[in-house]
Amino acid sequence: MSTETLTIGKALNLGLRKAMEDDAKVLLMGEDIGKLGGVFRITDGLQKDFGDDRVVDTPLAEAGILGTAVGLAMRGYRPVCEIQFDGFVFPAYNQIVTQVAKIHARSKGRLPMPIVIRIPFGGGIGAVEHHSESPEAYFAHTAGLKVVAVSTPSDAYWGIQQAITHPDPIVFLEPKRRYWEKGQVDVDGTPDPLFASRVVRGGEDVTVLAYGPMVKTALQAAQAAAEEGRSLEVIDLRTVSPLDLAPVFDSVRRTGRCVVVHEAPVTLGLGSEIAARVTEECFHSLEAPVLRVGGYDTPYPPSKLEEEYLPDLDRVLDAVDRSLGF
Amino acid sequence: MSTLSQTTEVVDPVPGAGAPHLPGQPDLVQLLTPEGERVEHPDYSLDVSDEELRQLYRDLALVRRWDVEATALQRQGELGIWASLLGQEAAQVGAGRALGEDDMAFRTYREHGVAWTRGVDPLHVMSLFRGVDQGGWDPVATRFNLYTVVIGAQTLHATGYAMGLQRDSAESATLAFLGDGATSQGEVNEAMIWAATFSAPVVFFCQNNQYAISVPIERQSRVPLYQRAAGFGFPGVRVDGNDVLAVLAVTRAALAAAREGQGPTFIEAFTYRMGAHTTSDDPTRYRLASELEEWKLRDPIARLKAHLSRSGIADAGFFASVDAEGDELAARIRRGTLEMADPAGTEIFDHVYAEQTPELARQREEFVAYHASFEGGHQ
Ligand SMILES: Cc1ncc(C[n+]2csc(CCOP(=O)(O)OP(=O)(O)O)c2C)c(N)n1
Numbered sequence: 001m002s003t004e005t006l007t008i009g010k011a012l013n014l015g016l017r018k019a020m021e022d023d024a025k026v027l028l029m030g031e032d033i034g035k036l037g038g039v040f041r042i043t044d045g046l047q048k049d050f051g052d053d054r055v056v057d058t059p060l061a062e063a064g065i066l067g068t069a070v071g072l073a074m075r076g077y078r079p080v081c082e083i084q085f086d087g088f089v090f091p092a093y094n095q096i097v098t099q100v101a102k103i104h105a106r107s108k109g110r111l112p113m114p115i116v117i118r119i120p121f122g123g124g125i126g127a128v129e130h131h132s133e134s135p136e137a138y139f140a141h142t143a144g145l146k147v148v149a150v151s152t153p154s155d156a157y158w159g160i161q162q163a164i165t166h167p168d169p170i171v172f173l174e175p176k177r178r179y180w181e182k183g184q185v186d187v188d189g190t191p192d193p194l195f196a197s198r199v200v201r202g203g204e205d206v207t208v209l210a211y212g213p214m215v216k217t218a219l220q221a222a223q224a225a226a227e228e229g230r231s232l233e234v235i236d237l238r239t240v241s242p243l244d245l246a247p248v249f250d251s252v253r254r255t256g257r258c259v260v261v262h263e264a265p266v267t268l269g270l271g272s273e274i275a276a277r278v279t280e281e282c283f284h285s286l287e288a289p290v291l292r293v294g295g296y297d298t299p300y301p302p303s304k305l306e307e308e309y310l311p312d313l314d315r316v317l318d319a320v321d322r323s324l325g326f
Numbered sequence: 327m328s329t330l331s332q333t334t335e336v337v338d339p340v341p342g343a344g345a346p347h348l349p350g351q352p353d354l355v356q357l358l359t360p361e362g363e364r365v366e367h368p369d370y371s372l373d374v375s376d377e378e379l380r381q382l383y384r385d386l387a388l389v390r391r392w393d394v395e396a397t398a399l400q401r402q403g404e405l406g407i408w409a410s411l412l413g414q415e416a417a418q419v420g421a422g423r424a425l426g427e428d429d430m431a432f433r434t435y436r437e438h439g440v441a442w443t444r445g446v447d448p449l450h451v452m453s454l455f456r457g458v459d460q461g462g463w464d465p466v467a468t469r470f471n472l473y474t475v476v477i478g479a480q481t482l483h484a485t486g487y488a489m490g491l492q493r494d495s496a497e498s499a500t501l502a503f504l505g506d507g508a509t510s511q512g513e514v515n516e517a518m519i520w521a522a523t524f525s526a527p528v529v530f531f532c533q534n535n536q537y538a539i540s541v542p543i544e545r546q547s548r549v550p551l552y553q554r555a556a557g558f559g560f561p562g563v564r565v566d567g568n569d570v571l572a573v574l575a576v577t578r579a580a581l582a583a584a585r586e587g588q589g590p591t592f593i594e595a596f597t598y599r600m601g602a603h604t605t606s607d608d609p610t611r612y613r614l615a616s617e618l619e620e621w622k623l624r625d626p627i628a629r630l631k632a633h634l635s636r637s638g639i640a641d642a643g644f645f646a647s648v649d650a651e652g653d654e655l656a657a658r659i660r661r662g663t664l665e666m667a668d669p670a671g672t673e674i675f676d677h678v679y680a681e682q683t684p685e686l687a688r689q690r691e692e693f694v695a696y697h698a699s700f701e702g703g704h705q
């Protein structure tokens with residue numbers, strides 16, 4: 001067994017390397033991913049080792065990246081597209097939503113679309129406009145796409161490889177503000193399935209759901225709550241579409257209370273769907289309505305205000321209190 | 327991928343190799359050589375008084391001083407990020423000074439030099455990079471649009487604005503700034519199609535600084551960018567972007583043509599990004615120091631200074647006074663940036679809609695109550 005301590009960023013880098021070694025059809029495409037190694041250095045060193053035919057610095061055109069990925073996928077390639085920042089996926093949105101997502105169904109399965117769309121997402125890095133968005137609901141709302149969000153180095157390492165070998169198109173969300181966080185990765189181990197949620201902390205009083213960057217926040221809240229004698233169960237959803245809610249239902253049937261946390265605005269965010277499903281499945285066990293903690297229904301603010309916009313430990317605890325006080 | 331350059335017939339000069347003043351670029355409009363020698367161009371003449379020349383020098387020097395101060399402030403943690411204009415002063419000042427008062431400019435995130443020429447207070451630009459707001463100036467009053475960060479999007483806005491001018495029979499034009507990388511975006515190509523189709527009074531001003539972050543121009547185009555205009559059906563011209571006089575003359579002419587109903591022009595200002603893409607970038611990962619050294623010989627400010635000194639238009643006293651003014655400006659920018667108040671949290675909710683929705687009003691109240699619930703309150 002070989003366990004390494006890696007950052008999320010490095011784990012992604014090694015996972016991409018492994019995927020490229022395993023399958024010569026895997027191509028990386030994106031802006032500045034070659035010599036520069038990407039603005040977050042996730043593809044660092046890969047062009048040097050695999051060549052500029054496999055790690056392709058594209059022209060500055062996201063519709064081009066995703067549109068050509070479709071054609072390459074039709075030729076049996078496995079394009080892994082890097083979108084530089086969440087806010088810049090929108091020029092490619094048309095290709096993703098009207099083409100990438102529908103081609104499998106349109107072709108009655110004759111044209112699989114094994115495309116991975118890597119997007120560093122979420123806020124907290126003090127950036128200017130369009131560099132801190134959480135667009136997951138747009139993609140989760142689109143049939144034909146799968147959406148996952150990693151929160152640990154181990155999931156990053158394994159998840160990117162699983163996504164690349166998966167036959168369907170996957171929007172692969174990377175919590176950019178957590179790129180530098182370290183954790184253990186067992187590179188010889190057996191990974192958990194990609195489309196499965198996971199209980200990351202057991203508890204009895206309230207079920208707290210999160211994914212991507214908010215998992216750490218939820219765990220911090222659980223720690224703080226424990227010091228005050230309250231026991232939170234934290235579930236890392238890991239997959240946003242399809243949702244894996246069976247473990248959530250089990251948990252909520254025990255706790256009777258549920259709080260969903262994400263950075264994206266609450267209105268029609270993932271929390272809304274989860275609240276509906278939990279209510280349908282666990283109605284008789286619920287002691288309080290499902291509460292959502294998320295961004296406000298406003299544009300992502302200038303960085304001096306992002307701490308007040310983003311859910312933090314206190315806002316999670318506030319929701320926990322409200323749930324318990326119901 | 328690598329086969330592209332081998333099969334390319336029209337080879338763009340390798341950045342740094344094809345010095346703009348050398349033969350081999352007969353298509354490059356230049357009025358001032360890198361050595362500071364005034365030359366004539368058959369298509370572009372420029373009548374400038376000595377006072378105007380001194381004023382242009384002052385603009386160039388002051389925007390560079392501002393840029394240096396902003397970079398320092400970012401390094402000291404006072405700005406989130408800074409996108410330096412170093413090396414592109416002449417392109418920006420020349421284009422900015424070509425604008426008529428009623429013309430409208432649409433910009434990216436790098437045109438601080440144009441902001442200067444529009445009379446925008448540098449502190450309103452600093453507030454954006456400090457993360458206080460999205461740019462504090464009034465885009466209507468200054469006729470200088472807010473920063474557009476999504477590459478290329480503003481070119482369509484500029485075109486639509488120009489179509490509005492045209493409908494209103496206004497005698498003005500729009501100037502759309504974009505980078506070399508931006509020319510690859512679908513939206514930019516759509517903008518050029520619209521501009522051509524409607525003969526809109528818009529001038530596309532492309533600063534070809536040779537890079538889109540780390541990606542060299544060769545990855546965006548196998549022909550010189552200005553030649554693309556012909557395919558859209560309007561004139562394209564390549565100007566020495568480090569020659570403020572040539573930029574001024576070419577942009578003036580293009581704006582005048584647009585105002586007179588002759589439709590769009592594409593200007594490629596051939597220049598070089600002498601600094602990093604932004605303060606977050608490390609150009610040593612993707613380009614050679616020797617390239618920068620080459621371009622330093624074509625510095626936009628040094629050449630005007632040489633011209634002014636040699637022709638006796640300005641003396642040491644003048645240059646010293648501009649330096650002093652620059653230091654004062656830098657001090658004011660520093661002070662103003664450090665003193666900038668953090669915005670109130672409730673600003674998040676302001677201006678999302680013309681009239682606040684009941685739901686947003688509810689969220690705002692919740693926000694205020696939540697923050698008030700903390701002892702001492704963050705609010
Ligand atoms: C649609 C979009 N994609 C990607 C980015 C990230 N990005 C910011 S600047 C830049 C390069 C722009 O190059 P260029 O147009 O040449 O302008 P320059 O920065 O050189 O002035 C990129 C890729 C963006 N802002 N918008």
Ligand SMILES: [Mg+2]
Nearest residue numbers: 505506537538
């Ligand atoms: Mg550029």
